[in-house]
Amino acid sequence: MGDKDKKNHAHHEDGHHHKDHDGAQDHPHHKHHHEAESLSDEGGAQLGQVLSLEDFHAQQQIGLTQKRYNHEMKMLDIELIQLQRWVIETKARVVVVFEGRDAAGKGGVIKRVTEPLNPRFCRIAALGTPTEKEKTQWYFQRYVAHLPAGGEMVLFDRSWYNRAGVEHVMGFCTEDEYRGFLQDCPDFEAMLIRSGIYLIKFWFSVSDEEQEKRFKERATNPLKQWKLSPMDIKARDYWVDYSKAKDRMFAATDTDIAPWYVVNADNKEKARLNCIRHLLGLIPYVSKPYQPIDLPPRPSKPDHYVRPPLTSQKFVPDYYD
Numbered sequence: 001m002g003d004k005d006k007k008n009h010a011h012h013e014d015g016h017h018h019k020d021h022d023g024a025q026d027h028p029h030h031k032h033h034h035e036a037e038s039l040s041d042e043g044g045a046q047l048g049q050v051l052s053l054e055d056f057h058a059q060q061q062i063g064l065t066q067k068r069y070n071h072e073m074k075m076l077d078i079e080l081i082q083l084q085r086w087v088i089e090t091k092a093r094v095v096v097v098f099e100g101r102d103a104a105g106k107g108g109v110i111k112r113v114t115e116p117l118n119p120r121f122c123r124i125a126a127l128g129t130p131t132e133k134e135k136t137q138w139y140f141q142r143y144v145a146h147l148p149a150g151g152e153m154v155l156f157d158r159s160w161y162n163r164a165g166v167e168h169v170m171g172f173c174t175e176d177e178y179r180g181f182l183q184d185c186p187d188f189e190a191m192l193i194r195s196g197i198y199l200i201k202f203w204f205s206v207s208d209e210e211q212e213k214r215f216k217e218r219a220t221n222p223l224k225q226w227k228l229s230p231m232d233i234k235a236r237d238y239w240v241d242y243s244k245a246k247d248r249m250f251a252a253t254d255t256d257i258a259p260w261y262v263v264n265a266d267n268k269e270k271a272r273l274n275c276i277r278h279l280l281g282l283i284p285y286v287s288k289p290y291q292p293i294d295l296p297p298r299p300s301k302p303d304h305y306v307r308p309p310l311t312s313q314k315f316v317p318d319y320y321d
Contacts (some may be wrong), residue, residue: 023244069269077116078275079287084117084153086285091150093197096279097159098203101242102232103214109204109275111154117153126157132238139163140188147197160185161225165247166231169241182252189258199258200282203246204265220257 004251052249064072086096096113097108125146134142140160148154162175168171173181192199206214216238218228235242254260261278 019023026205042223063267063318064269064273069273072114072273073309076273076280079280080113080116080276081278083283083285085288086283087153088121088151092283093148093150094153094283095148095192095197095199096153096159097156097199097201099158099161099202100263100265101163101206101211102235103211103218103227104206105268106157106204106205107227109263110157111274112272113155113276113279121151122153122154122155122159123161139177140184145242147192154194160188161249161253164253165242165245166235169238169245170231170234181209182249186255186258189253189255193257198277198283201240201258201260202263202279203250203260204263204271206265210266212236 024070026120098110100106110124114124125143126292127146128141130142142162143156146154146156160181163173163178168178191198215232218224252258263271265277
């Protein structure tokens with residue numbers, strides 16, 4: 001991806017504008033400057049322009065052709081491989097947080113990020129309900145255990161922000177614990193960044209109409225029913241509560257060094273392309289020309305080796321003859 005493309009990533013579809021930072025986070029500190037407040041899921045004003053929720057999500061109504069989507073994704077896959085090579089060679093540490101509404105498409109983007117990469121150096125952290133022991137620990141402790149070592153990327157499919165969202169809205173934490181999190185989180189993230197970690201946070205915004213459409217599909221599709229948990233169903237009754245919690249979370253944690261990037265997720269294909277392209281523009285990796293690998297001639301099979309008879313092995317039958 002060229003320098004010009006990376007600089008252009010600073011302009012977001014959600015109406016955010018960030019000053020040009022050469023497409024990268026200055027290591028070890030991020031130097032983004034917010035010229036406008038974060039856009040709420042319920043809409044808001046941006047630089048004097050009134051942008052409603054409907055206007056925001058209407059931006060993605062025009063879809064991509066499958067041919068263009070495949071082409072763009074292939075180009076991004078190549079850049080993701082270049083990014084991982086740079087991360088491994090420089091021993092960089094990258095943390096990407098994926099948060100947002102239920103059924104907003106976070107999992108699909110995470111899958112597409114990891115698909116072309118070596119899983120030994122790019123892993124997903126998707127933590128379940130904390131154990132009784134973990135409930136007695138410092139809140140951030142179980143997440144710290146999943147932070148990357150040098151040369152690794154970790155993608156958090158939901159993260160420590162559970163406390164600001166589901167735990168707060170559904171009453172799984174006390175008010176003091178919730179307030180303490182909002183106060184401590186910016187300091188925690190500042191520590192990560194000062195230690196040299198590249199921390200990038202994405203929020204996936206989806207309209208209530210599109211979310212309901214996806215919920216109904218999951219309810220009737222046996223291949224997707226596992227994605228619809230009892231908590232997801234219950235959360236449908238708390239849309240406004242989750243919106244208020246998100247707004248309060250942004251007010252406390254959308255900082256200059258660890259900003260939130262809002263992804264318009266009503267169109268899954270566009271959301272994937274936009275998110276991955278913007279991710280690439282936030283890390284100062286250096287692309288290198290690809291060189292074909294010269295394979296030496298394969299040695300000839302030794303005459304003294306005799307394969308065992310096929311009857312001594314158990315084969316998987318061809319079920320599709």
